[in-house]
Amino acid sequence: MADAAKYQKLASEYAKLKAQIPVLKKAYLDEQGTSNEYKEQLKAKDQALRKYEQEVDSLSFRNQQLSKRVLFLQEELDTIEATKKKKNRNAEQPAAAPTSPGVYSEELFSKIQENERLHKQVDDSNRKYQTRIQELETKLEYFEKECNQHQQVLQSTLQKSKDQIDRLQQEKAMVEVKLQKLESDVKSYRSRAELSEEKLDSVQSRLQDDLQQARKIIADKLPFIDTKHRDLNCLNLPTHDRKHQLRARELVSQSVNHLSELVQALSNFYTYSEQRSKIYPNDGINEPLSPINLVYCKYLHENVSYLRPCEQALRSFLGTLNEDSLTTLETATDLFVFSKNFKGLVGYMNKLLPYQLASIEEECALSSCTSTLENKNMDLHHSLKHLTSVFNKLDTYITLLATQSQNHCHYPHQNHFSFFVCLSKVLQDLDTSVRDVSKHYNSKVSLEHQLPTATQKLKTTDECIVSSLISMVTCTGKVSAFFSGNIDFFKENPGYRTRGSSIGTDTTMDGPRSGPATVCFRQKAATYLSQLSGPCPETVPHSIAVQNRKVLLSSTESREGLSKQLTTAQTRVNKLEQEKEHWMLELQLLQIKHDKETEKVQKLEKQLASKLASGAVQDSIEDNIIKEPTTRTSSTDAVVPQTSEAKAAMFGKLDMVSAGSSDAETREVLIKNHFTNRINEQALQLQLVESKAVNFHSEVRALHKQLQIAEKSKTRCEEELKDSSQVLAQLKDELQTTTKSYEGQLSMMSEHLASMNEKLAQQKDEIDELKSQKVQPPKEKKKFRK
Incomplete structure (x- = not known):
């Protein structure tokens, strides 16, 4: 039974695991779809990031060109101013000279505006990039939370599904039992319905015959109406409205x-x-x-x-x-x-x-x-x-x-x-x-x-x-x-x-009178008349009925006597069984005493054989006779109190030792009969035990086969469990790798943004310096003119 319970438990566990597999497959497919979506989103973000990097690199390259151009223009401006200081030219030349710095300043101003525009674009792109990163981070956190929630919901649904599967299995077993019972009931009901239909047909035919017979009786017998006596007239059917x-x-x-x-x-x-x-x-x-x-x-x-x-x-x-x-x-x-x-x-x-x-x-x-x-x-x-x-x-x-x-x-x-x-x-x-x-x-x-x-x-x-x-x-x-x-x-x-009167009320007779049981009497009369017109039932002669009654009474008396004898016999059998058990215990005790006495007799025989030559046989026997009662009492007090019959038997055994070989032979015959009976009983018990052992062996073989089948199913379930655990571990590893890659990408993006911020700060400083340099040249010209 324990093995059956174990197999049933393993089968239920296997069913649970088998029910979990489609749920896990569905969860795995869902996670795979979400991971693919994340990968596609990541690719799109990488492309956008590369685009932004290319734009930033192009902007940095443009800024470098502009800075070189500004330096070159500054050098040219310096050289022009130096030439103005060294050379003294004509009046036409100083008039033409201011034109070149103006062209350079316009070009520089246009470059600065372009640089500002580019700087604004960089700022805008940076802000868009930052906002996009924040949106992606919030989406990532939201998706992580959803993933955790889905995981919790999945675990809870798995647990609920396990409980529901167990409950449904129990209900299924109960419903199967009920279905079997209902099928048996339906079979019995069908048989009963067929019997009832047969009975209905017979009853309908019988009722039809009874109706025809009742109609005949009513037509023949009911015109007889007695209206002379008032007490009898009250029992007639009254005419009423x-x-x-x-x-x-x-x-x-x-x-x-x-x-x-x-x-x-x-x-x-x-x-x-x-x-x-x-x-x-x-x-x-x-x-x-x-x-x-x-x-x-x-x-x-x-x-x-x-x-x-x-x-x-x-x-x-x-x-x-x-x-x-x-x-x-x-x-x-x-x-x-x-x-x-x-x-x-x-x-x-x-x-x-x-x-x-x-x-x-x-x-x-x-x-x-x-x-x-x-x-x-x-x-x-x-x-x-x-x-x-x-x-x-x-x-x-x-x-x-x-x-x-x-x-x-x-x-x-x-x-x-x-x-x-x-x-x-x-x-x-x-x-x-x-x-x-x-x-x-x-x-x-x-x-x-x-x-x-x-x-x-x-x-x-x-x-x-x-x-x-x-x-x-x-x-x-x-x-x-x-x-x-x-x-x-x-x-x-x-x-x-009442019938026989012409009006409804009769003052001389205290009005009309009708018995309350008229309807019942009418029905009884109809049934009585139907019985009168029907055939007489078969009867039994009186002498045969009396004889059958005597036989019945004698059979009942004999049955009662036999039942009493059976009860007394059962009580006697119970008492005899109790006495048998008692005497079996007594026999075992006497057997123990007999074994002890045989040992003592063997010792006495040895002593007699050794002391016959010395002539001290009589003294040793008397000593043994004196000692034996004390040993017997000490050995038997722990078991049962010694009776006079047991003592007489023990002293009789000593007498048998001294008497001779005739008593020894009778004792051996008794012992032999006792042991043969014991051997027969043991043989019967052995046969019973062997039959039980064969039965148990067949049961063990069947259970062994069931155990092998259960072990095979257990190994198959363990393999499926290992596969599902491996799939689950792979899913966990993929989840960890995706999270790590997301974290690495986020760290790289943050570092890149930090470097871009530094570059933008440097460019802003350079632009500020260029703006300051653009404003300073007119002042220097005024100083030079002074």
Whole structure:
């Protein structure tokens, strides 16, 4: 298992590395593309730099020519001035002489302007060059940062991909297991579907036959109607008005809708009240809730288990209403289930009321509660009591109406209208009480929200409670209007008449009467008649049935006896196994003692053989007999306490030594039998061990093959890992070389710029000197003229 886990681990590592390879290849290609882009940019920058160097060299060469030209002109000027001083010429000559210095000065001025222009160009090119270098440096830093970020993102994505691959592999294994299970389920479902289709065909054919038979029975048997006795006539199917039944069904469906809305509103009110009690007056997160609020929250959490059954019971009652049967209070048997569920809801509200009132009293006991807020809380206190009392009244009238379908509670039909009128009044009281609760709670909440201790969570919860109370007000208003609007329909007599009477009401017989279980009896009668007309099932003769019963009883008794015998035999086998283990241990101890005694007997025999000649045999035997008990007790106290049987056996062995060869032969036979048994047991154990060894050998061979395959895959994975590490090292080396080359180029460019700055400074100095020399010659002329 450990090797399998190791192989599985190696396989998972190999899968991880194999998944990393395309990511690394992509990263390598991206880095290679960026490096190529950097190389192209570097080539372009080198070309621009060479261009700038050529321009600078041309400018320096031009400056040298201009400086030589200026020197040559200066020398010519000096020679001209010297000739002016030495020679005295005519008046024409001094007039012509000033013309040559003017030409030279104009030429010099033009050269100086050209030099300034070139100097400006050099400055501009230098500035452009500096700005370009700065831009390139910023871009380089930005690209380096992006490279580092991409590297970090790549590492993080690699790690995430590893984790995701592991998770996906686990999910894949789970999905495969689920897929196999689903495939087996689909196969079983297909087989079951085929069986169900076959059963459906058989059931359809059987139902078709039953329908034809039932139609025949109805046509033959149903014209028999007994209308003479009133008690029997109530069990006949009454003739009724279907419009009245449809109207009743429509009203019940509307009442179901109104009740579902009321249940939803009550559920929301209780749920949001639970959230509020956990927030206020004590925050359940930061402050512990009071015991009253704890129980209150627990009871509020159980609201759905009391509200939903009421809605479900009324819906089930709606499902029992059919067009072919008339529904009245006497026949509405399922309405009693709704009354029971509603009684449970009212009991839940009675159980909840004390804690609800105690929670309001706790809120009044707070220090932040003002007198006006306390008054509003007490108003809510009284309105909640009144609401619970109204629900109790409503439960009383609903129970009274529902029990009319029970045999133990029958009121005259004339009293039913008064029941409905009282129920309508109670529903109006319910509407007014819910409106009072909503009004008082709204005023209470508006005062609470003005307090500084009111949190936003409390405000939102209170708003939800107010909205649920508003929905309760609308629901109770709808129910009250619905019931008061249809009170005339409830006042009408039921639209049916018993068979044998000409009118719907019979005052002499307290009106028409129909049993509540008429529909059930009709179904039972139809099934009974269908059974009568059907063929009789195969029966077994009485004598054979009695005999089979006796056989069955005897077989069951024998089975019970055998089971008892089996249990007793198992207990005996367990006890015998325990005794066997005990006696095996005793046998081992006795074997150890026997080996020791044989050694002692051999020593005694040697002593006897040596001392027979001297005549001291008897003394040595007595001494040995005296010493042996002490040695035996000292050797056996560490193992088990010595018994009288063991001592007798040991003394018997000494007697056997002295007795002769007959006892020795029996002892040897016993020892031989014992060792043969031991040899047989050892042979069986050896066979078992050999079979296990063969099994283990086959398993080891299979594991060895798996190990070889895993080692091959491991070597292949290691080679791929080495290749990927080499590629990664090459990428790192290329990155280092590119960074070093960029650094060298930047240093060379900085040095070159420094040298260019020095040259430009020298040229600027020379230009300044030339400008000063250009300005100085007129002054010297004035001095010379003076």
